Amino acid sequence: MDHIELRDKVGLVLGVANERSIAWAIAQCLDRAGARVALTYQNERVRPHVERLAAELRDPLVALCDVTADGEIEALFARIGREWERLDFLVHSIAFAPAAELGGEFLRTSRAGFHATLDVSAYSLIPLARGAVPFMGAGGGAVIAITFQASQRVFPGYNVMGTAKAALEQIIRQLAYELGSHAIRVCGLSAGPLRTLAARGIPGFPGMAKSHAERAPLKRSITHDEVARAALFLVSDLASGITGEVLHVDAGYHIMGV
Numbered sequence: 001m002d003h004i005e006l007r008d009k010v011g012l013v014l015g016v017a018n019e020r021s022i023a024w025a026i027a028q029c030l031d032r033a034g035a036r037v038a039l040t041y042q043n044e045r046v047r048p049h050v051e052r053l054a055a056e057l058r059d060p061l062v063a064l065c066d067v068t069a070d071g072e073i074e075a076l077f078a079r080i081g082r083e084w085e086r087l088d089f090l091v092h093s094i095a096f097a098p099a100a101e102l103g104g105e106f107l108r109t110s111r112a113g114f115h116a117t118l119d120v121s122a123y124s125l126i127p128l129a130r131g132a133v134p135f136m137g138a139g140g141g142a143v144i145a146i147t148f149q150a151s152q153r154v155f156p157g158y159n160v161m162g163t164a165k166a167a168l169e170q171i172i173r174q175l176a177y178e179l180g181s182h183a184i185r186v187c188g189l190s191a192g193p194l195r196t197l198a199a200r201g202i203p204g205f206p207g208m209a210k211s212h213a214e215r216a217p218l219k220r221s222i223t224h225d226e227v228a229r230a231a232l233f234l235v236s237d238l239a240s241g242i243t244g245e246v247l248h249v250d251a252g253y254h255i256m257g258v
């Protein structure tokens, strides 16, 4: 039991691809706390996996949303409007970079690869927040995006995804400012390395995860559930005074100099 109640809250979690997705750990945690959770799937390929997982939630809503398609984002919120009429939280756990942009020389980043990475991994938070605002009523709401410390420090090979995370964190702060008057809080969760589908695409990930665990103050890696419980706190009313913040769930790794 996580001891935080989200009873009567409803929200969207975007970014479940399979049972190892950070978004899935978050969705389960919010569901256990009593929230009603909607999941989205990127395309027909992942749909069966997401539908199978969603069946484990108490009362799920499952919807298509490729964040590069404005029409799909609009359709998603039209459906939220029809079926729920309100939204208390939105969790963005989405990133993508073409394989050619990861692992090689950053100097060779292509224009198309840059655009694709920034579009999916950073820009998408803006139209998603825009879609959510009308459904977050007088009580406000919470928007959370999952980020990584490559926004601030160099992780060789992470390349343009680091650029995207820097942009994502700036978007978090800009939205936090603009949506503050609507009582909508916008925060980032900066996770340490976790073995997921997206992580598999990063060359050298196992070595990075190992050195992270050795050097972090807590001398270990983090778990999916630790990220999920931090998300639970941030979407809950216990975090009512927190916005524009990027909270690290990384066993303390980010404080280290060497």
Ligand SMILES: NC(=O)c1ccc[n+]([C@@H]2O[C@H](COP(=O)([O-])OP(=O)(O)OC[C@H]3O[C@@H](n4cnc5c(N)ncnc54)[C@H](O)[C@@H]3O)[C@@H](O)[C@H]2O)c1
Binding pocket: 014, 015, 016, 017, 018, 020, 021, 022, 023, 041, 042, 046, 065, 066, 067, 068, 092, 093, 094, 095, 096, 120, 146, 147, 148, 149, 190, 191, 192, 193, 194, 195, 196, 197, 198, 199
């Ligand atoms: N795994 C890690 O070590 C780690 C660490 C820090 C931050 N993160 C971040 O966590 C988030 C989730 O990644 P994950 O590690 O759970 O991997 P994952 O592969 O399970 O999740 C990535 C998700 O992005 C979705 N996605 C990609 N392109 C999309 C599009 N065009 N439209 C809609 N959805 C799209 C995929 O369908 C998938 O569900 C990402 O933002 C990632 O950068 C991961």
